[in-house]
Amino acid sequence: MRSLHAFAGGVHPLGNKNTDVLPSIHLHGFPEVELLMQQHIGPPCTCVVKPGDHVDVGTLVGRADKPMSVPIHSSISGTVKEVHYVVSANGAPVEAVRIESDFKHSINPFCRPPKIESFEDFIQMIRDSGLVGLGGAAFPTYIKLNPPKNKMPDTLIVNAAECEPYITADYRQICEHPDDIIDGIIEVMKWLEIPKTIIGVEDNKPLVTRIFSHELKKRVFKTGRHPDIEVRTLKTIYPQGAEKMLIYTLTGRKVPPGKLPIDVHTLVMNVSTLRFIGLYLKEGVPLTRKRMTLDGSALNTPGNFIVPIGARIQDIIAAAGGTREEPKKIIMGGAMMGVALDRIDHGIIKANNAILVFGSEETTLPPESPCIRCARCVASCPMDLIPCGIDKASRLRDPAMLEKYHVMDCIECGCCTYACPSKRFLTQSIKNGKVMVRAERARAKQEEALRASSEQKGGSAPS
Amino acid sequence: MKLQVSHSPHVRDKATTSSIMRDVIIALLPATFAGWYYFGVRAVFVTLLSIVSCIGFEYICRKIMKRNNTITDLSAAVTGLLLAMNLPVTIPFYMVIIGACFAIVVVKQMFGGIGNNFVNPAIAARIFLVIAFPKAMTSWTLHTGSWFSMKSVDAVSSATPLTMVGTKEAPSLWDLFIGNKAGCIGEVCILALLIGGLYLLIRHVIRPWIPAAYIGTFLILVLLFGHTNLLHAPSGDYTTLQAWTDLFYEACYMLCSGGLVLGAIFMATDYVTSPLTVKGKLLFGFGCGVLTFLIRYYGNMAEGVSFSIILMNILTPHIDDWTMGKPFGEVKENAKA
Numbered sequence: 176m177r178s179l180h181a182f183a184g185g186v187h188p189l190g191n192k193n194t195d196v197l198p199s200i201h202l203h204g205f206p207e208v209e210l211l212m213q214q215h216i217g218p219p220c221t222c223v224v225k226p227g228d229h230v231d232v233g234t235l236v237g238r239a240d241k242p243m244s245v246p247i248h249s250s251i252s253g254t255v256k257e258v259h260y261v262v263s264a265n266g267a268p269v270e271a272v273r274i275e276s277d278f279k280h281s282i283n284p285f286c287r288p289p290k291i292e293s294f295e296d297f298i299q300m301i302r303d304s305g306l307v308g309l310g311g312a313a314f315p316t317y318i319k320l321n322p323p324k325n326k327m328p329d330t331l332i333v334n335a336a337e338c339e340p341y342i343t344a345d346y347r348q349i350c351e352h353p354d355d356i357i358d359g360i361i362e363v364m365k366w367l368e369i370p371k372t373i374i375g376v377e378d379n380k381p382l383v384t385r386i387f388s389h390e391l392k393k394r395v396f397k398t399g400r401h402p403d404i405e406v407r408t409l410k411t412i413y414p415q416g417a418e419k420m421l422i423y424t425l426t427g428r429k430v431p432p433g434k435l436p437i438d439v440h441t442l443v444m445n446v447s448t449l450r451f452i453g454l455y456l457k458e459g460v461p462l463t464r465k466r467m468t469l470d471g472s473a474l475n476t477p478g479n480f481i482v483p484i485g486a487r488i489q490d491i492i493a494a495a496g497g498t499r500e501e502p503k504k505i506i507m508g509g510a511m512m513g514v515a516l517d518r519i520d521h522g523i524i525k526a527n528n529a530i531l532v533f534g535s536e537e538t539t540l541p542p543e544s545p546c547i548r549c550a551r552c553v554a555s556c557p558m559d560l561i562p563c564g565i566d567k568a569s570r571l572r573d574p575a576m577l578e579k580y581h582v583m584d585c586i587e588c589g590c591c592t593y594a595c596p597s598k599r600f601l602t603q604s605i606k607n608g609k610v611m612v613r614a615e616r617a618r619a620k621q622e623e624a625l626r627a628s629s630e631q632k633g634g635s636a637p638s
Numbered sequence: 639m640k641l642q643v644s645h646s647p648h649v650r651d652k653a654t655t656s657s658i659m660r661d662v663i664i665a666l667l668p669a670t671f672a673g674w675y676y677f678g679v680r681a682v683f684v685t686l687l688s689i690v691s692c693i694g695f696e697y698i699c700r701k702i703m704k705r706n707n708t709i710t711d712l713s714a715a716v717t718g719l720l721l722a723m724n725l726p727v728t729i730p731f732y733m734v735i736i737g738a739c740f741a742i743v744v745v746k747q748m749f750g751g752i753g754n755n756f757v758n759p760a761i762a763a764r765i766f767l768v769i770a771f772p773k774a775m776t777s778w779t780l781h782t783g784s785w786f787s788m789k790s791v792d793a794v795s796s797a798t799p800l801t802m803v804g805t806k807e808a809p810s811l812w813d814l815f816i817g818n819k820a821g822c823i824g825e826v827c828i829l830a831l832l833i834g835g836l837y838l839l840i841r842h843v844i845r846p847w848i849p850a851a852y853i854g855t856f857l858i859l860v861l862l863f864g865h866t867n868l869l870h871a872p873s874g875d876y877t878t879l880q881a882w883t884d885l886f887y888e889a890c891y892m893l894c895s896g897g898l899v900l901g902a903i904f905m906a907t908d909y910v911t912s913p914l915t916v917k918g919k920l921l922f923g924f925g926c927g928v929l930t931f932l933i934r935y936y937g938n939m940a941e942g943v944s945f946s947i948i949l950m951n952i953l954t955p956h957i958d959d960w961t962m963g964k965p966f967g968e969v970k971e972n973a974k975a
């Protein structure tokens with residue numbers, strides 16, 4: 176069935192899904208991995224290993240002892256070499272554990288399929304597995320699956336849109352493991368008592384729709400009843416996979432600014448996240464490997480690769496076939512929202528789903544020219560903002576004007592920058608604007624507090 | 639290994655400022671050629687002079703102000719071409735240069751160059767010329783003499799169709815449509831203008847909101863309040879076919895004469911001086927339509943297009959403020975929070 180709602184805006188970048196027919200390849204034999212102690216949105220984990228310790232695949236390395244944090248497990252077997260601080264790809268200092276491989280791939284003997292008897296068990300199991308949202312957001316899944324009791328979801332939305340150019344990791348996930356995905360969906364529906372699931376697939380991936388329909392038919396055959404899972408095709412447009420856009424196109428519900436999907440009783444999960452739930456229930460090995468797309472004109476053999484978390488980007492590129500020309504730009508994530516790296520010795524984290532290695536033909540940085548008010552940014556903004564106005568306010572460093580233009584509602588999708596004929600760095604300047612507004616809000620709050628306290632102390636303070 | 643670091647997104651659309659300007663020039667070509675065909679070789683020279691002087695003034699200005707050179711973005715060429723489209727063929731050459739100077743130096747560069755002018759340079763220059771040289775700007779010729787005539791003074795003067803409405807000499811609708819009439823170089827051939835407009839729409843350079851609202855509003859007003867209008871038929875009532883023909887004849891006549899189509903498609907849609915949102919664009923077009931109607935029917939000028947557009951240009955920042963929508967998902971109850 177097709178979806179009826181369509182959000183305004185969006186852009187049509189070239190799909191460049193060059194790797195969608197290539198089966199994923201497991202990469203092994205990395206000499207070492209570097210595990211960051213913060214791979215999720217939330218406080219970092221506490222490192223529980225020290226140099227010299229032996230670890231197996233699945234051994235706990237970072238303990239999650241604060242709310243919102245998720246444990247981190249070793250992705251290879253070997254010896255801990257170093258616990259030190261490194262600069263992450265986002266530029267923040269974080270603690271990291273360097274593990275040298277013994278090339279044995281021995282799995283921790285304590286990893287076995289979990290037994291789940293209650294909802295609490297389920298949530299604990301999700302947390303222990305180290306799972307975060309694998310679509311890129313890295314939000315702790317156990318928090319998402321444990322909403323406040325007055326806000327239980329009535330619909331589970333499975334994000335199989337994968338609207339970023341180049342990336343085909345979810346696509347391959349679906350082609351290769353549809354059964355695990357459906358298992359994951361059924362588990363989530365069962366424990367959260369969600370009556371209905373909608374899988375959203377862009378209409379440029381008809382195979383995905385067929386695979387899911389076939390898989391669902393198999394279930395009917397096996398269990399005698401059709402699970403309440405529906406596959407719907409969506410228009411191919413970026414950012415169709417953005418949570419708010421996806422919810423609107425599939426259910427007609429709009430998530431208000433500053434609110435979460437759960438506020439409109441919807442749960443959105445990525446296919447890879449669900450597949451991991453299905454797999455973990457069967458095998459009990461925590462999240463230690465990640466499927467990612469490697470693409471870009473500088474690579475010899477683009478494709479999808481399953482790599483241990485923490486593997487260094489340079490090692491992954493080498494193991495995946497190396498480069499055929501000197502890379503000019505390396506992007507962690509997709510072409511629309513990914514981060515361009517200045518070093519490539521970072522260890523990958525759980526939420527990474529692509530590395531793009533651009534050669535000279537894709538690496539262009541056209542100079543900015545003045546805004547001609549063509550309104551393409553306005554027409555392309557899925558959040559119905561006025562990007563050129565925010566850009567102006569941000570460059571004028573005017574927090575009041577930024578607020579007037581609702582700068583905080585921007586989802587940083589990059590559509591406006593993509594569309595701008597003057598090649599202005601709108602998304603970047605909007606991000607700067609958000610920082611200014613946050614600072615201004617904090618300052619106003621502080622002032623307010625100061626005034627309140629001074630009024631309390633001396634009621635007759637001279638005004 | 640030296641890696642380029644830049645903010646996302648890392649892919650960009652192909653369109654650039656100069657590719658858009660190039661498309662506008664291409665879209666104006668049919669009307670330009672039609673103008674040359676009807677008005678002869680002098681029109682060719684007026685057009686080229688206007689374009690060359692606009693580019694020249696842009697170059698000199700940027701040099702003097704020690705700013706980067708912007709003639710390659712082609713916006714000065716577009717201004718020059720649009721200005722020529724709005725001039726009568728008989729205009730003395732020095733006036734063309736004065737107009738170009740006013741458009742580029744005063745209206746565009748003194749306000750900061752491309753993107754910062756608050757009125758359309760070509761329209762402002764045309765209005766400036768109309769006020770400064772009213773006679774030269776309102777003497778029209780029909781193409782009667784030799785195609786190669788370069789003289790400006792001995793051309794046969796003629797009234798524009800707008801001043802002839804209802805009279806015996808009024809040209810036929812077909813002549814109005816294909817451009818066989820007196821008027822400015824670029825405004826006569828409606829057919830060519832429509833072809834250009836279609837090209838702009840197909841290439842996504844403009845969107846239909848402004849031209850549609852402009853022309854739509856104007857036509858509705860003419861039908862309701864024109865000389866022969868829906869409320870009052872000259873032949874009594876609307877039971878005869880003739881009465882309906884008269885009604886639509888006037889509407890079509892008004893549409894095809896003067897600079898309405900040129901203005902609606904090429905001048906009112908100027909990015910810099912028109913609103914950003916769809917709502918704003920509709921409002922802008924509506925305003926232009928109302929003003930053009932009022933000036934044509936109740937003002938003492940025959941032509942109201944340039945004045946209407948320039949007035950709405952001035953209102954554009956306010957329209958942008960009024961029509962700024964709510965972000966996606968914003969609902970009434972949490973609009974305040």
Ligand code: SF4
Binds near residue numbers: 545562563596598601
């Ligand atoms: S797309 Fe670029 S040039 Fe066009 S209005 Fe937006 S910022 Fe200005």
Ligand code: SF4
Binds near residue numbers: 555556
């Ligand atoms: S980056 Fe922000 S402003 Fe730009 S299109 Fe996306 S949501 Fe709109």
